[in-house]
Amino acid sequence: MSDPMIGMFGFLLSLFLISLSVPVALSLGLVGITGYAYINGFSGVLFVAGSAPFEAIFPYSLSVIPLFLMMGVFSARCGLSADLFQAANMLLGRLKGGLAMATIGACAGFGAICGSSLATVATIGRVALPEMRKAGYSDELSAASIAAGGTLGVMIPPSVLLIIYGLLTEQSIGKLFLAAIIPGLLATALYVICVAISVRIKPDLLKNKQVSSPDFEWRILRKAWPMFAMFTVVIGGIQFGLFSPTEAAGIGAFGAVALAIARRSLNRESLMSAMRETVGLTGMIFFIIIGASFFNFFMETSGLPQLLVSTVEANGLPPSYALLAIIVFYLVLGCFMDAMSMILLTTPFVYPLIVSLGFDPIWFGIIVVTVAELGLITPPIGMNLFVVQGVVDDLPASTVMRGIIPFILADTVRLALLIFIPALTLYLPSLS
Secondary structure, X not given: OOHHHHHHHHHHHHHHXXXXXXXXXXXXXXXXXXXXXXXXXXXXXXXXXXXXXHHHHOOHHHHHHHHHHHHHHHHHHOOHHHHHHHHHHHHHOOOOOHHHHHHHHHHHHHHHHHOOHHHHHHHHHHHXXXXXXXXOEOHHHHHHHHHHHHHXXXXXXXXXXXXXXXXXXXXXXXHHHXXXXXXXXXXXXXXXXXXXXXXXXXXXXXXXXXXXXXXXXXXXXXXXXXXXXXXXXXXXHHHOOOOOHHHHHHHHHHHHHHHHHHOOOOOHHHHHHHHHHHHXXXXXXXXXXXXXXXXXHHHHHHOXXXXXXXXXHHHOOOHHXXXXXXXHHHHHHHOOOOHHHHHHHHHHHHHHHXXXXXXXXXXXXXXXXXXXXXXXXXXXXXXXXXXXXXXXXXXXXXXXXXXXXXXXXXXXXXXXXXXXXXXXXXXXXXXX
16 A cells, blocks of 8 residues: 555545544544555654654643733633623614624624634623523524634634634634735625524524614723624734734733733632633644644655646646635534644645645645634524533524524625635735
C-alpha cells in the first residue's frame, strides 16, 4: 500500500473512531502515531511523540484561548446573557416573532464575548426558551431560533474555531476576527428575516396573537452596555493596532472578571467554579490540539496533501469546481461531526489544496467556519440541536429538527453570498 493510500485509510479510520464517540483527541492522536510509525518506523515515532506535544501547545499565540474562554465564562456568571436578552426583547419584542428575533440578537451579542456556540446555546436557551413558551411561541420556532442563533458564537469574534484555524494555517488571528464581523452581522440579519418570513407563512408558530414587550427603559440598555464595551475594546483595539490579539484577550478577560466583581456575582465558590470551568475547557482544547499535531505529522509524511494538489493540477480542474467539491465535502461531513473535529481533521490536507488553487486563506477560513456552523444545526448530529434539547426535558428531537429547516436555508443563502462576493469577508482585513 502506498503512503498516500495509508494517509487516506488513516483519515477514514479517524472518521470511524469519531463516529463511535471516541474522543477527538484520542482518535486523531492514535491514528496519527500509528500511521506515522507504520510509515517511518518505531524509532521515528518516539521522537515525534516526545517533541510534538510540547511544540503543539508551546506557541505564545495559543494564550488567547484560555483568556477568551475566561472572558466568556465570567461574562456568563455575571448574568450578562439575561441582560442581553432583556435589551433585545425591549427593542424587538413588539414585532411579530419579535421574541425569537430578540433571542437571535442576544445570541449574537453573547457570542461576541463568548466565542463558543454550545455555550451560547446553553446560556441563552435557559433564559429565552421559558420566556418564549410563556409568550405562546411554538417549541418548533423557539428551539430552532436558539439553536440557529447559537451558531453565531463561532462566527462573531472572538471565535475559538477561528483561533484554531489561524493556528493550524499560520494565518493572522486578528485578520480572521476582522474578516468575520460582516459575515457575522449578515448571518444575524438573515436569521431575523427568516423568523419574520416563517411567522407569516406559518401563523400557527405563534399561538398567542397578542404581541407585547417591555416598555423602553434606558435602565435595561445600561445593563447590557458592558457587552458592547468589551466587544468594541477587544475588536476595535485589534483593528486599529492598539494591541495584539493576545493582549486583547487579556483585556477582555480582565474586563469580564471586573464586571463580575462589580455586579457582586462572585463569591469564593463561584470564583473557583468559574476558574475550574475555564481550566477544563482549556485543557480539553489543548488536548485536542496535541492529538491534531500527531495527525498532522502523519498526513505530511503520507504525502496525501501533496497528492491531492498534484492531482487537481494535473487534471486541470477549474478552481471553482474544486472549491464546490470541497464545500460539498464539508457539508456532508458536518452532518456527522462537530465543527472543531471537522476543522482539525481536514485542514492538514485541504489547506494546501486551497492555497495551490489561488484562494485567499483568510476568506477560506470564514467559508470553513460558515460551513461548520451549518453542521452545528444540520440533522442528525447537529450539536446545537441536542444542547437545546438538554435545556428542557420535554422537547422532542423531531420538533427541533423540523423548525431548523428555514434557518439552514438562510445559511445556504449566506454561504452563496460569501462565495460570490469575497469583499464581504476581505474588506475589513484590507483596512488593517
